[in-house]
Amino acid sequence: MFRKHYDRGDLPITIRHGARCVLEWKADVDTIDMVHFLPLFVDGIREQQNPYRFVASEGAFQLLREGCPSRIFDCVDNLIYPLKNALDTHHSATIIMALRVIQILSSRSSEIAHKLVGHYKQLLPVFNIYKSRKRNIGDEIDFAQFKHDGRTMGETIEETLAILEATGGACAFAQIKRLVPTYESLHVE
Amino acid sequence: MLLHKSSDLFRLMKVCMLSEEKKFFVSYFHSPSNMTTGHDGEGEEFETLDDVWGEGGDGWYGKAGEYWNQQDASINGVLGGFGDLHPTDVAGSETFLNMVFSQLAVPRDRGADCGAGIGRITQFLLQKQLKQMDIVEPCANLIKTAQVELGKNFQGEFIQSPLQSWVPKMNTYNLLWHQWVLLYLTDKDCVDYLVRCRESLTPGGAICVKENVSMKSGQFLVDSDDNSVTRTLDQYKSLFTRAGLKIALQFKQPRWPSHLFPVLMFALVPIV
Numbered sequence: 001m002f003r004k005h006y007d008r009g010d011l012p013i014t015i016r017h018g019a020r021c022v023l024e025w026k027a028d029v030d031t032i033d034m035v036h037f038l039p040l041f042v043d044g045i046r047e048q049q050n051p052y053r054f055v056a057s058e059g060a061f062q063l064l065r066e067g068c069p070s071r072i073f074d075c076v077d078n079l080i081y082p083l084k085n086a087l088d089t090h091h092s093a094t095i096i097m098a099l100r101v102i103q104i105l106s107s108r109s110s111e112i113a114h115k116l117v118g119h120y121k122q123l124l125p126v127f128n129i130y131k132s133r134k135r136n137i138g139d140e141i142d143f144a145q146f147k148h149d150g151r152t153m154g155e156t157i158e159e160t161l162a163i164l165e166a167t168g169g170a171c172a173f174a175q176i177k178r179l180v181p182t183y184e185s186l187h188v189e
Numbered sequence: 190m191l192l193h194k195s196s197d198l199f200r201l202m203k204v205c206m207l208s209e210e211k212k213f214f215v216s217y218f219h220s221p222s223n224m225t226t227g228h229d230g231e232g233e234e235f236e237t238l239d240d241v242w243g244e245g246g247d248g249w250y251g252k253a254g255e256y257w258n259q260q261d262a263s264i265n266g267v268l269g270g271f272g273d274l275h276p277t278d279v280a281g282s283e284t285f286l287n288m289v290f291s292q293l294a295v296p297r298d299r300g301a302d303c304g305a306g307i308g309r310i311t312q313f314l315l316q317k318q319l320k321q322m323d324i325v326e327p328c329a330n331l332i333k334t335a336q337v338e339l340g341k342n343f344q345g346e347f348i349q350s351p352l353q354s355w356v357p358k359m360n361t362y363n364l365l366w367h368q369w370v371l372l373y374l375t376d377k378d379c380v381d382y383l384v385r386c387r388e389s390l391t392p393g394g395a396i397c398v399k400e401n402v403s404m405k406s407g408q409f410l411v412d413s414d415d416n417s418v419t420r421t422l423d424q425y426k427s428l429f430t431r432a433g434l435k436i437a438l439q440f441k442q443p444r445w446p447s448h449l450f451p452v453l454m455f456a457l458v459p460i461v
Binding site for chain 1: 288291438440443
């Protein structure tokens with residue numbers, strides 16, 4: 001879906017090539033039709049090939065970080081299906097990307113986080129498969145810990161759940177615990 | 190007969206569970222700080238935290254000051270030899286701060302980094318998020334390094350004062366950041382200090398606390414090298430309540446090594 005739109009030139013972006021590629025918007029982020037474009041970009045994070053992958057992930061993250069929370073709130077329902085598709089790929093880098101989207105989404109505003117609670121049933125079950133996948137490097141120094149890359153999937157999942165719990169309000173913890181029984185929280189020692 | 194017995198057993202279990210639950214809630218909400226016991230890792234046991242501090246708190250703070258005067262004024266030094274954890278720590282704090290700003294709508298005008306050390310958190314995180322940051326640090330050696338590290342363009346005051354005697358200006362700060370510093374204060378000083386902090390907050394402001402918390406077996410731990418106390422979660426909660434503050438957000442530092450104390454972040458707002 002994303003690929004088709006990109007090839008057809010439907011997306012309001014250009015790539016400025018260089019040592020590090022930069023995504024530029026042809027219109028102001030505040031004026032972009034969020035309900036239409038945000039689900040499209042999130043759908044594209046499943047792509048394995050560039051430029052689709054770069055455009056989709058960069059576009060999604062920029063819209064999520066810079067967009068107005070109330071406008072993001074309007075399209076939360078439409079984001080669940082693409083996010084679930086991304087989690088179902090069972091491809092580690094894609095799952096990490098989907099987790100990052102969920103993290104940013106739930107920390108943008110409490111309305112969004114509360115609305116997400118209702119969608120946990122679609123998103124969280126996959127976490128159980130990868131939650132225990134952590135790296136053990138003994139007492140060596142992990143030089144890549146600041147990169148949120150695929151090698152630390154288990155930690156990223158724990159981090160995501162902690163953010164969901166902190167932002168999701170009173171019933172978030174019970175819902176998480178129901179779907180991811182091995183999640184340990186501050187409330188249960 | 191058998192059925193009768195098993196239903197009895199079931200009832201008994203249910204009663205046990207209920208009483209457990211009740212206990213949990215009681216300790217969760219009303220735990221006084223002297224319910225827990227602690228030790229200093231060298232075999233000495235303490236009944237209450239007051240036993241640790243003794244009669245007067247004055248002698249208590251001397252050792253912490255001495256300890257920090259001897260430490261290296263570097264990232265590795267202020268992290269007690271765990272310099273590798275600096276990026277993890279900053280990333281966790283950034284995630285938490287984003288939540289604080291978006292969920293609690295804290296203004297971004299002025300903040301203070303209390304017990305700042307060499308200004309590490311201000312340099313890598315807080316000065317990007319707030320317009321003006323003040324540095325509060327008792328140790329002369331560390332605050333001098335902070336002035337060098339933060340450079341000439343840094344907007345903000347350097348206040349050399351220990352927290353137990355620092356009186357922040359009324360109605361001034363949007364955000365007060367405390368990281369690994371409340372562990373040096375005695376309960377009484379800590380509550381008094383938090384009350385002063387509460388009064389110095391602007392409307393919509395928040396106090397952030399990031400501390401080691403002892404989770405295992407509910408016991409606090411005393412470090413006699415630098416005279417610090419790793420409190421339990423209940424002890425922190427009771428301190429906050431006594432200071433008229435409530436926890437608005439609570440977040441556990443992600444990606445933290447399991448052999449270290451878990452690090453918890455709290456955002457505190459005044460109880461209205």
